[in-house]
Amino acid sequence: MNASKSATLSDDTAYESASAMTPLALRTAIRRGEHTGPTTGYASGYLQGNLAILPNSYADEFLQFCAKNSKSCPLIGMSEPGSPFIPALGKDLDIRTDLPGYRVFRGSADYTSVSDLTDIWRDDLVTFVLGCSFSFEAAITRGGVRLRHMDARRNVPMYVTNIQTAAAGRFHGPLVVSMRSFAASDAIRAILYSDRYRLAHGAPVHIGDPAQIGITDIMKPDFGNEPVIEEGDIPVFWACGVTPQMAIRNVMPEFAITHEPGLMLVTDVLAEAAEFSL
Amino acid sequence: MNASKSATLSDDTAYESASAMTPLALRTAIRRGEHTGPTTGYASGYLQGNLAILPNSYADEFLQFCAKNSKSCPLIGMSEPGSPFIPALGKDLDIRTDLPGYRVFRGSADYTSVSDLTDIWRDDLVTFVLGCSFSFEAAITRGGVRLRHMDARRNVPMYVTNIQTAAAGRFHGPLVVSMRSFAASDAIRAILYSDRYRLAHGAPVHIGDPAQIGITDIMKPDFGNEPVIEEGDIPVFWACGVTPQMAIRNVMPEFAITHEPGLMLVTDVLAEAAEFSL
Structure with missing residues (x-):
């Protein structure tokens, strides 16, 4: 032994x-x-x-x-x-x-x-x-803000938006976002913490109403798992690596x-x- | 002359x-x-x-x-x-x-x-x-985000919240907040810009639903002027110097x-x- x-x-x-x-x-x-x-x-x-x-x-x-x-x-x-x-x-x-x-x-x-x-x-x-x-998620949790998809042991939900990327040559397509929802004060902290990580998508691209960026049903993501959204939560959307x-x-x-x-x-x-x- | x-x-x-x-x-x-x-x-x-x-x-x-x-x-x-x-x-x-x-x-x-x-x-x-x-408002406008109360030449609207300050000796009372509303992407920028100015109230204390902090009618502030809120705006609330x-x-x-x-x-x-x- x-x-x-x-x-x-x-x-x-x-x-x-x-x-x-x-x-x-x-x-x-x-x-x-x-x-x-x-x-x-x-x-x-x-x-x-x-x-x-x-x-x-x-x-x-x-x-x-x-x-x-x-x-x-x-x-x-x-x-x-x-x-x-x-x-x-x-x-x-x-x-x-x-x-x-x-x-x-x-x-x-x-x-x-x-x-x-x-x-x-x-x-x-x-x-x-x-x-x-991963880098900005780690920063958010280090700051004491819990991520609901992690607590639920799910993948983060991801959505195809109606925002178009800037095309370059043959490459083009929609912006894909990941969503994490928080109580309002935690949403503010998550925005601040993630902004530092410019090489990890940085600050969010949208908060609040999903319909404003073309998401018709937030409970039905295009990729990942169904979100966990608690009463009073505000959804926060980050640019996502599925975009490229x-x-x-x-x-x-x-x-x-x-x-x-x-x-x-x-x-x-x-x-x-x-x-x-x- | x-x-x-x-x-x-x-x-x-x-x-x-x-x-x-x-x-x-x-x-x-x-x-x-x-x-x-x-x-x-x-x-x-x-x-x-x-x-x-x-x-x-x-x-x-x-x-x-x-x-x-x-x-x-x-x-x-x-x-x-x-x-x-x-x-x-x-x-x-x-x-x-x-x-x-x-x-x-x-x-x-x-x-x-x-x-x-x-x-x-x-x-x-x-x-x-x-x-x-003033300092964080200047930072927001320098960043290219317009402040609706300034465009309308009004005072910023301020509200007494249901959040209590931490009492010290005889001093106590509610937290008073000022509100500025933005399109979602501008709200994110305003949060980031204001956070730098820790000596000027820093980042907001609340975003989204006013009722969550005890504001029953956002169109009727306790101090200042009636807000200008455009379709799709998200309200953002900062701690305010009326509190002390x-x-x-x-x-x-x-x-x-x-x-x-x-x-x-x-x-x-x-x-x-x-x-x-x-």
């Missing part, structure tokens, strides 16, 4: 609590197949990212799309064409192996789920990493890769970094 | 535009009786303050009241007992002469309006200066002095000062 326990403890990653784990230790565990599930709650305090990998022939237009829609598509990193590395985002980071799951699209809405991109990697692929909501995924689906490139929802790239960049240079 | 014009231009204060005027130049003009009206819009970028002058026997309790209710009573300066000077708030500042108008209370709700306190000054008076809403005035009225000291509404103390402290030491 003792020998076995010692052997386990000598591993870099075992027995560390999820939130205290370093990003490098988590990525290493993912690469080894030791961590296969969602990354939420791991490596607390570090930016996690949405993934979009496109052939180089789409890269300039997608970069422009991100620049024009920085609230829904906050770019935190980008690779050289063909390179699976983004040194600025993490030590020893390999985009082909360091996420727990990927979706591979080949010119249609159907996709294949894989846990390793090594065999299908191409010399013309460009990787984009976009900030996600819908824009990519509108173009339907012959090849594209995204992360599996919830299975994100965990970077070495501190969530507190107010700005980040590529 | 030329001689006359030269003579006028040699004056410190004449011909300066209101917003570009320095606080010292404005206070000097007030002291000389050359400026007698509201201070809104003057000496842009500098903190303006609400005034409360009390006998020393009330000072400790009122200071505690401010400390416990910093959102409605943000203390930006305090004098020594009997001293009409607060050097930290302004060069050559004399509290007896440097506001355009004062209200003098002598143990009842009735008051006398005066423009100079020199003849009635007492050796036991302590002056408190509290931040006011109501607390003082609840005590009804034998002697107390406040400023005339809108006729504030203009300080040398930059509105951007995030924190201020007494």
Whole structure:
């Protein structure tokens, strides 16, 4: 028993609590197949990212799309064409192996789920990493404001709005938002806390009446789970990382890769970094 | 004509535009009786303050009241007992002469309006200066968000809420709020802009349903003018400097002095000062 326990403890990653784990230790565990599930709650305090990998022939237009829609598509990193590395985002980071799951699209809405991109990697692929909501959600809960979807162990509800993104080349589509509802005073705090995290969608884009942004039934989200809304709550809407995924689906490139929802790239960049240079 | 014009231009204060005027130049003009009206819009970028002058026997309790209710009573300066000077708030500042108008209370709700306190000054008076809403309103409009009460040339509407302040000694009373209504996206910006100005009431205390804080008819404010609320607006409520005035009225000291509404103390402290030491 003792020998076995010692052997386990000598591993870099075992027995560390999820939130205290370093990003490098988590990525290493993912690469080894030791961590296969969602990354939420791991490596607390570090930016996690949405993934979009496109052939180089789409890269300039997608970069422009991100620049024009920085609230829904906050770019935190980008690779050289063909390179699976983004040194600025993490030590020893390999985009082909360091996420727990990927979706591979080949010119249609159907996709294949894989846990390793090594065999299908191409010399013309460009990787984009976009900030996600985990950082601002962590800031809100650290501030003592509870998130109803987390308490209910549900996914956050997401909605397609009637707000159009700014098109760039072939990329276009609606703004998708996530919704969290709060008592009024908590809504104010959530707005203030999230604003700091500009690379994680920042402050909300809407509060109050869902119909004003084209949401006809708040109890029926387009993605995620049914919301938990308590008496007197005010709904608060943030730009959502599903926005770029819908824009990519509108173009339907012959090849594209995204992360599996919830299975994100965990970077070495501190969530507190107010700005980040590529 | 030329001689006359030269003579006028040699004056410190004449011909300066209101917003570009320095606080010292404005206070000097007030002291000389050359400026007698509201201070809104003057000496842009500098903190303006609400005034409360009390006998020393009330000072400790009122200071505690401010400390416990910093959102409605943000203390930006305090004098020594009997001293009409607060050097930290302004060069050559004399509290007896440097506001355009004062209200003098002598143990009842009735008051006398005066423009100079020199003849009635007492050796036991302590002056408190509290931040006011001008600084955050200026930040909101600088950010490109319009204030409906300003566009309509009205006073901001103010309401007594069902939220109680934290009592301190004899001082107690309800929280009074001011209300500004906005389109949703502007409401979010107004929340973010105002939060920076912690010494000017900071972020709002409530958004949305007025009934949640005991306001039964938003069209009938307790102070100020009827609000302008446009279709789809969301009301946003900030803690208001009338709160300490109501607390003082609840005590009804034998002697107390406040400023005339809108006729504030203009300080040398930059509105951007995030924190201020007494």
